[in-house]
Amino acid sequence: MKHIQDILELELKEEVNKLQRCSGGSINDVIECQTNNFHVALKLNEVEKFPKMFEKEVEGLNLLSLTPFRIPKILKQGYFQKWSYLILEFINDKGTSYSNEKLGENLAKMHLITSQYFGLEYDNYIGSIPQQNSVKKSWSSFYLEMRLQPLVKICFDQNKLHKSDIRLFEKFYLELDKIIPKEVPALLHGDLWKGNIISDEYAEPVLIDPAVYYGHREMDLSMLLLFGSISEQTIETYNDIFPLEKNWKERTDIHQLYPLLVHLTLFGESYLKPIQGIVGKYT
DSSP, X not given: OHHHHHHHHHHHOSOOOEEEEOTTOSSSEEEEEEOSSOEEEEEEEETTTSTTXXXXXXXXXXXXXXXXXXXXXXXXXXXXXXEEEEEEXXXXXXXXXXXXXXXXXXXXXXXXXXXXXXXXXXXXXXXXXXXXXXXXXXXXXXXXXXXXXXXXXXXXXXXXXXXXXXXXXXXXHHHHHHHSOOOOOEEEOSSOSGXXXXXXXXXXXXXXXXXXXXXXXXXXXXHHHHTSOOOHHHHHHHHHHSOOOTTGGGGHHHHHHHHHHHHHHHHOGGGHHHHHHHHHHTO
């Protein structure tokens, strides 16, 4: 733990009074730290393991700070010996539920922040997987070339997908442009599952661990539904501000393919059957 104290005392210029590991840090070590004047979260990893991961996280948090959501304040990002680190404001998620109405309002307003193109000017990460963001004019092209195809290749190379799966995906790709309604590129969190939305002391939703880019707004909502649920109050409030296209819930499985492929890559074959079911449904 000495390197942790060294980093904190170097950056905060104060003696550390408390260090406590936080649960749930499967990619990075996350440590709650206190000094006389600071209460922070230190995220830590080896420099060579995930190059520039925290730099990309800082850029993502800065982009999300343009939205109505509360975002953890960034104190420092840097390098120390073999370590890469990010020091953030510590937000104590007490397990209290955030306002569903506020979540819907903030999501709609975030998705109203738009761009000319789908993608982003830099690549980043989703979890521990590098995420390509080269810009495209159409969502179907971006989703195909920057999201589905790269992970399908990785899964095939890992022997988690087979030639029969690849043939189905190739048929599925031809259907994408026909199924998904055209929309303006919207600012997305990019990895919006319930674990990346915490509640602050005012029951306000707080976003963490971004994988930002400009994409189809149904991506964020589909991911929320994949690993949890969305309350009717959230959807009603969202629709009051930025009405969703008709039958959006019927398309969520299409946009859930990407996070399912991420999980197939990282965690294995328990995610294969849902993927095969979705692709088979449209081919």
